[in-house]
Amino acid sequence: MKQSFVTTFAHAKINLALAVLGIRDDGYHELQSVMQSIDLHDVVRVRRAGEKVTCHCGELSGSGNIAHIAAELFLQELGLSEGVEIHIEKHIPIQAGLAGGSSDAAATLRLLNKLFDNPLTKKTLLELAGKCGADVAFCLGGGTMWAAGRGEELDFLPKAPCLDLVLVKPRAGVNTREAYQRFDRDGRSGFLVRADWENALRESSPQQIAALLYNDLEIASIPLVPEISDLKQQLLAEKCYGALMSGSGSCVFGIAQSGEHARQVAEKLKNRGHKNVWVTKTADHESM
Numbered sequence: 001m002k003q004s005f006v007t008t009f010a011h012a013k014i015n016l017a018l019a020v021l022g023i024r025d026d027g028y029h030e031l032q033s034v035m036q037s038i039d040l041h042d043v044v045r046v047r048r049a050g051e052k053v054t055c056h057c058g059e060l061s062g063s064g065n066i067a068h069i070a071a072e073l074f075l076q077e078l079g080l081s082e083g084v085e086i087h088i089e090k091h092i093p094i095q096a097g098l099a100g101g102s103s104d105a106a107a108t109l110r111l112l113n114k115l116f117d118n119p120l121t122k123k124t125l126l127e128l129a130g131k132c133g134a135d136v137a138f139c140l141g142g143g144t145m146w147a148a149g150r151g152e153e154l155d156f157l158p159k160a161p162c163l164d165l166v167l168v169k170p171r172a173g174v175n176t177r178e179a180y181q182r183f184d185r186d187g188r189s190g191f192l193v194r195a196d197w198e199n200a201l202r203e204s205s206p207q208q209i210a211a212l213l214y215n216d217l218e219i220a221s222i223p224l225v226p227e228i229s230d231l232k233q234q235l236l237a238e239k240c241y242g243a244l245m246s247g248s249g250s251c252v253f254g255i256a257q258s259g260e261h262a263r264q265v266a267e268k269l270k271n272r273g274h275k276n277v278w279v280t281k282t283a284d285h286e287s288m
């Protein structure tokens with residue numbers, strides 16, 4: 001008898017703020033970040049099947065998919081030799097700085113734990129997430145989080161208010177490793193004041209949040225994809241409260257004044273020939 005699927009949404013994230021403090025001995029960078037889940041999501045389905053892991057995800061199918069890697073790690077941790085089948089419906093753009101792959105990996109870990117009756121603790125799931133990639137731990141629960149270390153040391157922040165967002169991705173993406181390499185060459189480290197973020201989030205004020213938007217990787221990614229700078233200016237010219245590149249890019253988000261304003265701005269960008277434009281909003285934390 002065929003086993004049935006379990007399904008979940010894999011939410012994208014934006015970095016409302018990202019400071020790169022410096023390079024570590026392991027080659028990764030020490031970060032401070034305010035990470036925020038958004039409504040834009042992939043759909044991930046998993047079921048027990050066969051003796052191997054299979055991952056179906058259009059052009060990203062196969063063992064290189066980060067969700068496939070996550071499933072292997074999960075089964076290995078439990079010493080299981082059975083297989084699982086993963087299906088991913090992609091909506092999150094690739095190489096956008098929106099943690100699309102990381103979110104699929106996190107969703108796979110969540111679903112497998114459910115499918116196998118919760119054999120792994122939250123702590124072990126976070127450890128497995130850390131082995132998949134720096135953003136995967138955040139994507140396990142999402143919400144509004146303070147991230148430190150490589151990005152995997154997480155702490156709750158006051159929940160962000162509902163922010164109406166316009167996302168726009170240039171045609172070209174950014175390779176995350178390349179953005180960090182550029183940062184090492186040309187970048188300058190800033191730092192975030194956590195208390196300022198806590199206040200702005202507690203005030204539930206989109207304007208106050210917009211005033212604190214910050215990303216040390218922007219300066220590194222703009223030479224790789226100059227359109228980032230132009231898109232940011234367009235979002236600001238359309239009276240978004242603030243605009244910023246997310247993560248390592250190349251996607252740029254604007255905080256709109258309302259849902260209607262976000263739709264109007266998105267329409268204008270589309271009319272100017274920008275194809276990859278989304279209207280979305282912030283999403284809440286989900287329990288693991």
Ligand SMILES: C[C@](O)(CO)[C@H](O)COP(=O)(O)OP(=O)(O)OC[C@H]1O[C@@H](n2ccc(N)nc2=O)[C@H](O)[C@@H]1O
Pocket residue numbers: 015018027028029030031033097099102132133134135136149150151176177180247248
């Ligand atoms: C830019 C961000 O999205 C901000 O949240 C993350 O820092 C990137 O997270 P990610 O894509 O999950 O990163 P990983 O897949 O773990 O690493 C990709 C590459 O990014 C660089 N990397 C990533 C995270 C970090 N703290 N320092 C780094 O230097 C490393 O060169 C690494 O080889």
Ligand SMILES: Nc1ncnc2c1ncn2[C@@H]1O[C@H](COP(=O)(O)OP(=O)(O)OP(=O)(O)O)[C@@H](O)[C@H]1O
Pocket residue numbers: 057060064065066067088093094095096097098099100101102104105135174176247248249
């Ligand atoms: N499930 C997946 N979804 C998207 N990309 C994947 C997936 N699995 C593996 N990849 C590979 O990972 C690369 C980067 O993925 P992704 O789009 O998540 O980057 P990103 O948006 O820069 O993420 P981040 O914000 O975490 O740095 C892709 O170019 C692709 O080759």
